[in-house]
Amino acid sequence: MNDLVKIFLTAMLIDNVVLMRFIALCPFIGMSNDARKSVGMSLAVLFVTVLATAATWPLYMFVLKPMHLEFLQILTFILVIASLVQLVEFYLKKSAPALYGSMGVYLTLITTNCAILAVTFDVIAKGYGFAQSMTYAVGVASGFTLSLLLLAGIRERIKIAPVPDFLKGTPILFVAAALLAMSFGGFAGLIK
Amino acid sequence: MRETNTMKKYLSIFANGILTENPLLMLMIGLCSSLAVTTNIANGVGMGLAMTFVLVMSEVIISAFRRLIPDAIRIPVFIIIIASFTTIVDLVMKAYAPALSRAMGVFIPLIVVNCIIMGRVESFSYKRTVAESVFDALGMGVGYTWVLCLISLIREFLGDGRFFGHAILPERFQVKFFSQSPGGFLVFGLLIAVALAVNARIAKKGAAR
């Protein structure tokens, strides 16, 4: 249990997927201008990340590795994720329209979300067991959500702040991200 | 006469990727794999070349086969092709540059979800000829690589005191901030600001004329 808590906190804070590892920057910049969009995107990411890890981990452990087909990892993982997203979207549209309304539209954008593929690769590289992989996936998605919501909040303030002309638009966002990343750097050493 | 026109067309496609529609600074796609590897120039160049290779090969194959890829299943087919070339790059790097491969870690496989490749393949090479695709891919690749190199140079110099791996700045002038993630964000943000300013100048000059 202790071990799982460590993995979760490390994934969410210390090795925050966006601010410390630079992954999933596209939606980070693109979605954070609207808090509601951010929530929708985060839910979708959480959902797909967990599902994707649950699907790819056994695929690697019970199919690719025993058959010495590790070199097919990139190909199979991305295809699994893409198909999974399609299936989920299809299923949601039909049976849970309310849920689809809140996050379904972001699902298509998620196929190319670096974070999800990164998570599926990470759990293999780190040699995690299944429970650990799930915890890691949830941790990473939570970290993504946290950073996205934080930046969305900051963007609200930026709208009414006196930003120098030179930095107006995207540059100031990156400066804000830099400051956010610095504060997250403070989490280092949280877990020994 | 037609020869030079086609050549001009190709060159303009090429130049497009380097400046006007620079994927990182202008279009702001493909950010994922980028910033993380810019801690030193070797990684930056390595990533740029790897990405360019996958981009060129993918655009070429998809453009060559564009009539053989049914529209309904084009996305999965694109994925298969891009993933295959990414795997090839990954394997070749592991074999011939293992240290670099390990330094880049998960970011090599992440090339497969690099928005640049998917974006260009979908919007350009699926509809254009092979030759055009080659120039577009090269342009985009070079555009990507030079920005990456610039960021790497700055971060390596200010953060580690090195220039192309050679120690230049003594330790007390090094600002470790730049080697860490906040520094990456900052340098990139400032570069975008510069690019936007340059673009605005050019637009102003063009309008004034």
Next chain:
Amino acid sequence: MKTMIKLSFILAAYAVVACVGLAFVYTLTAPRIAEAAKNEVNSALREVCPDATDFIDVSGKVESGSASISFDRAYVAKKGDAAVGMVLQVTGPTYKSSTLLVAVNMARQIIAVRFTANTDTPGLGSKTAESPFIDQFRAKSVDDAFKAGSDVQAISGATISSKAVATILKVAGFRAGEYLAVNYGGAAGSGAEPILAESAPMEISAALSDLFPGAEFTDVSGKVANTVERSIVITGAWLAKKDGALAGVAVQAKGQTYKASTLVVGVRPDRTLAGVRVNATSDSKNYGYAMVEPDYYGKYAGKRVDDAYLVKTADQEGDVDAISGATVSSLGFANIVKVAAFEGASYLAGAGLGAKGKAAPKPFVLNVIPEEE
């Protein structure tokens, strides 16, 4: 429907072509990748064994003989066809834990040591990975004693780390030397096996027969009570009879040490101790846990029940030694022994089986265990 099947076929066709192509590239690059990995391992190994040109993996063929020290990997170093030595990657307990590479040559000497992981305190225990501490092992014979204070110089302020590293190197070096001697014609050893029998707490029956060898025991638990000190609980007592004659009584008592320990104290009818054995302890390894070493508890054998049992520390004189670095444990240990011995002797005296002593002094003087800071 038909279009769907046709589309699936086309998709499958692309997938198959892709897989075949990748398999092809894989077979081309796989040997290169394996070699690159091997070269990397070899260059790390060559750092400790520079003369070698190649390394043969013999991991799993050498055992450390110790539960806490593990030989992660083992390689025989070769120069051309001749063996020039052996390299072991060892992980073992130091202050926390360390992993190191140690190379031994054919003459049973350590060539070099390199740490690959050391989680000990930075600036203290971590210095065991650096010069000058690590240099003293160069060209050292694996048959030496590797004892801090005699042939190994410990780092002041990092005794535990220093001793532990010396032990790890002794074990690894000795085993490597033996393996080379047996399999590759290396020099034969003259030194003794490293003393590794890990001491551990004893089961009651083992403790009883160790204290009173050859005796038969009658359970008299409940007849021996603690009258002098509430914090120490007497949990068992056995009367020991050997060849019809009373040998003594063994009293099991539990009390506070650094955490808590249960000891078995053997009391002879003449109010001397047959000895002390450790039944259980939750004190920390490398510290109070050392009480399970025969070297330590053996000091109590032969003491009189009425001795002071004050532990020699920086603050007080005493008649018993403390475990180095584990004063609190030692204070607690002495207290438990004193109380158990006193009550055991009182029981024997009360039953007319043993010598009578003075009544319990009030207050019953025990070592004062300082509060946690």
